[in-house]
Amino acid sequence: AAGVIQSPRHLIKEKRETATLKCYPIPRHDTVYWYQQGPGQDPQFLISFYEKMQSDKGSIPDRFSAQQFSDYHSELNMSSLELGDSALYFCASSHGTTYNEQFFGPGTRLTVL
């Protein structure tokens, strides 16, 4: 069965640079979520989209922005990167009308030097 795809899997950036993380949900899933997991921490919700509209927002810095496109894939754009942004970024997807289980992608490991 198809799973959530995230790219890139690993990303190394310098401070003050910009990064773009991509997420391709499971086909026919209409909701995408972004979570940030720092070292030794639990995943923290950043933002979600339902049918290409932002549906909820968590503790996402103003330096970050995200959107969901017409093909339902989503991108998380991160600017003015800081050392503290180093983390594992998960994307998850779900189908809004059924069981609503969130299926997680493998994550993108971002390292800011």
Added chain:
Amino acid sequence: AQTVTQSQPEMSVQEAETVTLSCTYDTSESDYYLFWYKQPPSRQMILVIRQEAYKQQNATENRFSVNFQKAAKSFSLKISDSQLGDAAMYFCAYRSPKLTQGGSEKLVFGKGTKLTVNP
């Protein structure tokens, strides 16, 4: 806001034995969903088991079962016949019902319990 508490940062169990991981949560909602996720060293988040609050029957998935006590707001995970592959970080998670504008609510995670399985 809802909170999830896992009071055991680390647990260990002998292979083939049984272990129980604790989770409590705080909410004023009457309907919600609870989950246990497993995160092995690969860091992949894997759903282990889920429970709908309106269901009184405890969920079971093969060697994994839960003890859901709604009044006590407790949701523990029991792993029977532990295997080496069960070694991982386990996260308890809470989710509210569907958002009124569509889609689904975010997951709220506990801090996790690191499970070690000894051969």
